[in-house]
Amino acid sequence: MGEVSLTGVPQPNQVLNLSSAPTGTPLTVLSTPADPDVSARLLALGWRLGAQIAVVRRSGGGARVIELSGARVAIGGPLARHLAVKVVA
């Protein structure tokens, strides 16, 4: 489905988990949380399949701050590791 980077630099269409996604790179959401409550909460904030997001920063405490629907949302490290995103081509 996606191309794998051999250089460590994310390639267009490369599939990553949110935790390992680089900051500042436009990404497409490929998965939603398995837990329906968490999924509903993220959906209300704009996290849905196909949405465009970007990781703004890796925060102290292990969380990822992302740009989502023009706002900033912090997602904890463990959850971020289970969310798939794709580098926008």
Added chain:
Amino acid sequence: MRVAQSGAKRRLPLNPVGAMPIKQCCQQGSGRMAGPDDPIVALVGAPNVGKSTLFNALTGSRASVGNWPGTTVEVARGVWRWSGLKTCDCQDCDCDPAQSRGQATVIDLPGAYSLDSSSPDERLTGELVVDVPASEAPDLVVALVDAAHLARSLFLVSQLRERPRRLVLALTMDDIARRHGVEVDSYALAEAVGVPVVTVDPRRRSGLENLIRVVLETLERPLPPARPRDRGGSRPAADQGRPVDLGRSADVERSADQERSTEQGRLADQERSVDDERFAWIAQAVERGTQSSGETRVRRSDKIDRVVMAPLLGPLIFLAVMWAVFQITTVVAAPLQDGLDALFSGPVAQAAAAGLRAVGLGGGWVEGLVVDGLIAGVGSLLTFVPLMTLMFILLALLEDSGYLARAAVLTDRVMGWLGLPGRAFLPIVVGFGCNVPGIAATRALPSARHRVLTVLLIPFTSCTARLTVFVMLGQIFFGRWAGTAVFLTYLASIVLVVLGGLLLRATLWRDSPNEPLVIDLPPYQTPTLRLTAAVTWLRLKGFLQTASGIIVATVMVVWLLQSIPLRGGGFAQVAVQDSLYAGLARALSPLFDWAGFAQWQTVAALVVGFVAKEAVISSWAQTYALASQEDLWGLGEQVRLAFESASGGHTVAAVAAFMVFFLAYTPCVATLAAQKREVGWRWTGFGVVLQLGVAWVLAVAVFQIGRLLG
């Protein structure tokens, strides 16, 4: 009512597309409003969008407000009154606007991003606005929409508009949107969403008059029918409709096909389709309602976050902020406390005594009750008003600025060790101000397990009422190190929360998974004087109301117990050491032999502290004053002597043990009431036993170790 106009550029869209024109006279409209059948207007919207601030601006009352999720933890209700408004659209209306009056009941619902949430707070919004029968539903819903984050705010609106409810959008944060290069055209937005839109700035009270007009106009309309979701919205692209399962990406196609073949998969597809339609509706509303300047400048909040959320620097800044808060509350408050103390123990007490003598009540038990009981007790409480005020101002500044939401992110990993989400940090921080609102704030946690665990841990947070006692003991026993000693009690408090969390997680909730962190980070904003003052006053007033009532009752009970003789003397003529009060305290004091403070006045203060920590110092003042009225030693010296004699000379160890006990045992009866409300009596009772057990064990350990060390 004089309210500034909002910055709307053109006439407000009172009659959105498809609605019937309104020709209702303002006199008729306002006449319908008067009386017991006031319309009910519900305020809904995401957290941080300004709901509570708008509620305060409309009603003049003071709901708890702040700039972080979960501030509105209960439904606030108030009366919205207006007068002198021309509320109709008539061209040749002869009604006198000065005569028009009206009022509505406003309810401020908890912040909600959607109607589907599992959080009790957000569920409450759905239950009160959507799930109730039409006869019990609010007459109109004002949905607050953040202009700076329009797409996100419209998700809740997309769900609300599918229900048969009168709806008005109040557009907030317009100034922030402009700073971000986004212009929201309220007229175009109203046309796009089919609902009236009013631009308001509740922090500066602008746009409220327009909001009243639009609300009145909309109330005159019949209930709209339930709107079907728009069909024909843009479908997601091919790879948007199929979820990726990380770790099995090679099987994605197959797993997606399998999912589709099942009933669950079919329902999931249906839900996705509904959401796609909502998002398509939102996208067209945003496109039609906004103009972006295309600027991509780095936002101020991002610049600040780059520093305060940095992996290493962020936690250090957080600790520095907490340290500064407590230094300010101890160092700055001290001279103010001294001044008030001198006022109450001097001129006020003397004036009261002189007044009683003038009416023939001097010298007897009445003077003792009034001067040594009530005035000493209330005076002791009031001397700590500066301390409370400073604490609440600082907490309000942290909340309103947006920093506390960042603190929740920074502490998420640590909270995860306790089995709690980062969001649980917020109620715990509030607990450091006062346990009662902290416990109320646990309602923002979606999971019942997290609520119970947080409710059990909050009593270990050192509230400002306990701070007053720690400051006094610090000043008596630790001199210039008083500030550091008080800071250490806060560290001990944090350790207690951590150990308590680990203990409970390892025993009661061993197999429960952690709740993942998902938290909105509001843009930083400069706290306004009005908002900070309002929040500070609200909390200070709540503290004084709760504390003063309990203290008066406690002082009366203590005075009564002290007036009942166990041996010798008559009622109110018995030496305090011969009273029922001393007898009860003496009966309990052997329990504290191993902790080094088995002295009856100290134990009596702990008994009073179970009722209210605010009353402990007044209890001490009262018992020592009555026990030794001829003595010129101050209260501090009396307390010092008590600890010295009870600990066999190991005074510092005994004081440390007492402070640990004081920190860990039941905060007050008001906290118990709040706990009962949130988690029921069973967990509340469990919490009391847990706190008393932990407090006693730790106090004994601290004293015994301290004694061995010298």
